[in-house]
Amino acid sequence: MTHPDVEPEFDELGIKPLVHGIPDLPRASQTAALARRIRREGIRGHDGTEIVQFDDAGAAMLAYPWAYPAQVAAQLSAPQAVSVQAGTLYYVTGLALTTRVMPPYHNSRARSKLEIPAADASGHVSFPWPVRDVRPDPHDDHRLLITAHDLDALAAAAQATAERVEGMQSDLKEALRREGVEEQVLMAPARFELLHGALDDNLAWLTFDGGSRATIAQGFLADAVDAILGMGKNMAPKRRRGLEELGVHLRGRVAGLLARDPVAERDLRDELERLVHQPAAELVANGLYGAQRALVIPARALVAFRPHRGTVLDATQQLIGNAHKRGPKQWDTAATAVDTRDEVLRKLDNDGLISESELYLLGPAFEEAYTRLGITDNPDFRIGELVRFFHDQDPLSDTVRTVTREVLRLGRLMPAQRAKVISGAILEQVREADAKRRQNIESGLDELLAHPPFFNADVWWPSRDPDVSALLAEAGEELENGNQVWYGPAMTELAVKGGLALAILGPLWRIYGETDATLRLYNLLPRMVKDSFGQELLAEGIRALRAGKDHIAARDPETCELIYDAAGAPLPMDATNLRKLFPSAAKAVKKAQPTEADFLRAILSRLKDGVSSDLGALEELPAVRLRGISPSSDLLEALALFEDYRDRLKFLERKHRQYYAENPALPLDDDDEDEAVSGAAQ
Incomplete structure (x- = not known):
């Protein structure tokens, strides 16, 4: 049955209607009003006790990603709470602009498949490793601290993770293109710190529940930016540069940290709105319907944390483990x-x-x-x-x-x-x-x-x-x-x-x-x-x-x-x-008993080039280890070239003589020989 709000071309492919539409970007005054309220009132629990207060930067960061700031403001008086072993997490929900969040480059799904680079000249291995790079922020209980060697290393890690996610999550990518992000994405506030260099703005929202959905959604938006720039639209140079930079940051999956251009975001949003009126067949052909469904994502954002037996990092890891280690969406x-x-x-x-x-x-x-x-x-x-x-x-x-x-x-x-x-x-x-x-x-x-x-x-x-x-x-x-x-x-x-x-x-x-x-x-x-x-x-x-x-x-x-x-x-x-x-427990190795001539040829082949370092290899030959060696004129002539090694070879000779004194070589029938070899192997 055809859905009345879906074009027939979309319906055939299972492309769902735009549940959230193409929301307009919030006005700067709305976001600023939300930030002032957060700064003034902080976050309080259901009992009215204060959990956390924010400075100007922290309040502005909490207010920044929301498409509807007023909706979030109404929740701050009584945020939702969930308790885990580490503590109680307080969060609000709403629609977050995908351009204003950052997918984690510590994505566990991708990390096990990334190539680990060699250490650089300073001995550092530039690899996204949360044990080294992710910690609770010592200045704010509810915030994470993300450390990177420098901006290039951070960008390279984010890009490599994104490429791996897109390569391995083809089914998820196609589902998100058709349906958008349906379930809430867990977001946590993070402060970024570079060991070398500095960031203009070091606070960002980090999607923290695997990261694949936000990673793929930002890829859709990057595709849309490329398509817009390729249309040859008449655009002021400054606005074109802004859109180009937004596209680069989206492609590199660092938009939430590095992109701060509402004009470029609005240009992208307006083009996605214009696509609503394009023929469905055209959108199916170019795949841009995915970008329309990626502009916003439903989010559950951590705004406060009250510790019990751990830190906010422990708490978020426990939530992730509930979903991905023992829950319905296992890695x-x-x-x-x-x-x-x-x-x-x-x-x-x-x-x-x-x-x-x-x-x-x-x-x-x-x-x-x-x-x-x-x-x-x-x-x-x-x-x-x-x-x-x-x-x-x-x-x-x-x-x-x-x-x-x-x-x-x-x-x-x-x-x-x-x-x-x-x-x-x-x-x-x-x-x-x-x-x-x-x-x-x-x-x-x-x-x-x-x-x-x-x-x-x-x-x-x-x-x-x-x-x-x-x-x-x-x-x-x-x-x-x-x-x-x-x-x-x-x-x-x-x-x-x-x-x-x-x-x-x-x-x-x-x-x-x-x-x-x-x-x-x-x-x-x-x-x-x-x-x-x-x-x-x-x-x-x-x-x-x-x-x-x-x-x-x-x-x-x-x-x-x-x-x-x-x-x-x-x-x-x-x-x-x-x-x-080693075919069976009763007969580990079927070894043919070498003759003395075979054995001497093996020894001489090791020594014929006059390479004294081959003595170690000689001593490890299976037959040498078992039987020692037997003297011959050829071997003694070779020994004259290796005076320093005579004693070691003489020891092997004595071992050989002892072996044959205890194990006289007698002619054997074929059946007897097999039995003897099997017994020796055991």
């Missing part, structure tokens, strides 16, 4: 994860329970921990610290779990929920990965982190950053000493850091549709760490991650040797290849 898991991590770090930092280096290392600006605070930049170190911190091996673990449970509003915090938080933080270290690769990495991290030894380990390693070869040697010694439960400290550290490295690099990805439980990642990783060759692959994963590589080399399931492509380059290892190397 995706990545957004929930980074928002939860940030809230936990903020609360612990406010209580003085973590150091600045821990705060930065575990957050998205982790390179500041490297550049400014002297923390090691090995990526596996940060990965290990995240696991220690959010699972159960840090001295603060009990407190961290309690705070995480409070942030997520849960009665019980399960390992899988902690795993999501950790994997979301680890993904910040994955750069230049397409969406599909990131999805595979995330699913692999989630599965591994939800199982031992990432939590409930009987022993754990201290906070440290060992050399990979040293860690491998420690883990190998634990294995040789009969530690068949993989919870020795070195084996655990190798499994955690190496396993998550391989989850990032690809071998420890899930294979969807896999029905064999023995091939699930949490069963595959224990087999690797309880096998000497598996330990070497875990160490290789750590080295590759430290070197900035995106893969490790594939291995032949029969010989464990490298697999090369037609051009002679090693093939990358994938999830299928790794599963063939």
Whole structure:
């Protein structure tokens, strides 16, 4: 049935009528009268007690965004209230002009998908991080304080966030174009502070409940400004410049902070009014009907705050959590994860329970921990610290779990929920990965982190950053000493850091549709760490991650040797290849027993170019670690070139002789050989 107030072309597309029309802009005298009343009377509770008083700037800011100031004035005598654990929020409702609010560039939906830039020359990471950038204003209980490095950094962050929001919210964008913003948007007053530079006006209204709707609405208005300027209308140069600047600020999503030009706003409004009389088919073709529905948004604006157990930031975060973490409009898991991590770090930092280096290392600006605070930049170190911190091996673990449970509003915090938080933080270290690769990495991290030894380990390693070869040697010694439960400290550290490295690099990805439980990642990783060759692959994963590589080399399931492509380059290892190397719990790796000639060729290939640094690689060859070496004239001739390394190689020779004294090489039938290899692997 066709709506009588909607053109047929609109009705077919589900375009709703202009519920709020195209309201005229308030006269300056109306806004000023509202500001004077706010300045004179402040905000009072229902019991008549004064909650907050405003100075001239604060009163003018509260009065500024409203399309109908008189409507808001009537509410100030008895504002609505909502109580949360942190305190009581007092707010008024009305239509706010979209040009006079600022969408937050700390949007949790977008932040988990933004590329984190490298630290600049000063060691600063220019990334929208609310733990560092958003605090309660120490001068006003009801206001937020937003800090930015400089105006360029603020504008760049707002622009990047807006582009990401529009790219990922295509369904919401189309709905807002057709319907406008229907539900009230939570707004909070904010004071902006630049560490370098100054703002002409540093107070603005911040949309604070995700920010996507206001972000998209301002994009519609920016499109309308571009269309108006492209029409070639006869306009005074000053007015054209004003409209151009308004369009730039709307496109950059900083209009509420930087745009203060009512003339340009009126020009935009008048053009939107004129479009009402345009043919519907034309508006459908150019899409400008979205701008008509974006001029105003219904808003619920915070005007006062009475604290109970927290600050206004705690209170607004609790409101957001009610809607997006446990409510009807839940964020995706990545957004929930980074928002939860940030809230936990903020609360612990406010209580003085973590150091600045821990705060930065575990957050998205982790390179500041490297550049400014002297923390090691090995990526596996940060990965290990995240696991220690959010699972159960840090001295603060009990407190961290309690705070995480409070942030997520849960009665019980399960390992899988902690795993999501950790994997979301680890993904910040994955750069230049397409969406599909990131999805595979995330699913692999989630599965591994939800199982031992990432939590409930009987022993754990201290906070440290060992050399990979040293860690491998420690883990190998634990294995040789009969530690068949993989919870020795070195084996655990190798499994955690190496396993998550391989989850990032690809071998420890899930294979969807896999029905064999023995091939699930949490069963595959224990087999690797309880096998000497598996330990070497875990160490290789750590080295590759430290070197900035995106893969490790594939291995032949029969010989464990490298697999090369037609051009002679090693093939990358994938999830299928790794599963063939460790196919079952009873038979971890099917290793072909190398002959002595094969073994000597491997040694000589390492030494033939006269590169003494290859000795470390030689010692890590699977066969060398197992059997030592055997002397030959060729090898002794090579040793003459490496006098300094004779003792180390002689040790491997003695190990070889001992091996063959205890394990005499006897001819075997094919069946017997398979059985012997399987037994050796176990």
